Amino acid sequence: MPSPTPVPDVNELLARLVDGTREVLGERVVAVYLLGSFAAGHFDRHSDVDFLVALEDDVPADRLADLQALHGRLFEGDSAWSRRLDGSYIPRPILRRADPKRTPLLYLDNGSRKLVRSLHCNRHVIRWMAREQGIALFGPSPEQLIDPVPRAALRREMGEDMVLWAAEIEGDPAMLDSQHDQPYTVLGYCRMLATLETGEVLSKDQAARWAKGALDPRWHGLIDRASALRGDPALGVRQPADPADLALTRAFIDDALSRASRVG
Numbered sequence: 001m002p003s004p005t006p007v008p009d010v011n012e013l014l015a016r017l018v019d020g021t022r023e024v025l026g027e028r029v030v031a032v033y034l035l036g037s038f039a040a041g042h043f044d045r046h047s048d049v050d051f052l053v054a055l056e057d058d059v060p061a062d063r064l065a066d067l068q069a070l071h072g073r074l075f076e077g078d079s080a081w082s083r084r085l086d087g088s089y090i091p092r093p094i095l096r097r098a099d100p101k102r103t104p105l106l107y108l109d110n111g112s113r114k115l116v117r118s119l120h121c122n123r124h125v126i127r128w129m130a131r132e133q134g135i136a137l138f139g140p141s142p143e144q145l146i147d148p149v150p151r152a153a154l155r156r157e158m159g160e161d162m163v164l165w166a167a168e169i170e171g172d173p174a175m176l177d178s179q180h181d182q183p184y185t186v187l188g189y190c191r192m193l194a195t196l197e198t199g200e201v202l203s204k205d206q207a208a209r210w211a212k213g214a215l216d217p218r219w220h221g222l223i224d225r226a227s228a229l230r231g232d233p234a235l236g237v238r239q240p241a242d243p244a245d246l247a248l249t250r251a252f253i254d255d256a257l258s259r260a261s262r263v264g
Helices: 008-028 036-040 061-075 092-096 124-133 151-171 181-198 204-214 217-229 243-263
Strands: 029-035 049-055 085-091 105-108 116-118 135-138
Touching (some): 008 049, 008 061, 029 124, 036 124, 049 124, 061 085, 085 092, 124 151, 151 181, 181 204, 181 217, 204 217
Antiparallel strands (some): 105 116
């Protein structure tokens, strides 16, 4: 496998992921893609290592334990990047185009060593990122497996996500109350707004820059502080969010929803 990133430890981790996945699942593995900020070239020391494994069909029950064991071994690697893997195992038909059944997929969250069933990657935004920015670590180019994602569908998904996330926060205000969750939410809404208005998926840093150019200047300080607080989630979740920024974040969400309704 060629070196897909400038970071040797990440390249080694990805090579172990590709080799291990193929050893466990054999010919079921159609392709393995690098996604996200590493694929787009906008990574930093806080980035996830986003991946997607395309399969002929779902992971069979008799292979799941071995696949879980593989991710346990990867998690125990010497590099801190070993704890940053984030991605899913997706059957080829579900990867190809929108899945109306919204099938939960085997998903590995950043910071976890265990795959769980989740809708996290069965979404337009993941298909767009894979097709438009993905790097093939094994198998054919993503354009051969994924249909173009209509911009209207991507925008609609972002608008729905903005409303759902706001409803979750309203139902559980404690979701914002840490130095990880509060800035994560600010940058998340910057990303969703940017996708809604541009029809493309930007990194957190790109979205923050876009937001400072497109949104009211009263949000610039909040966005700058959110960018500065990006870091180790394990540390951030232990520290309460700044009360003033909590209030500003709630107002920012309201303003983002208002802007989204006008765009939609």
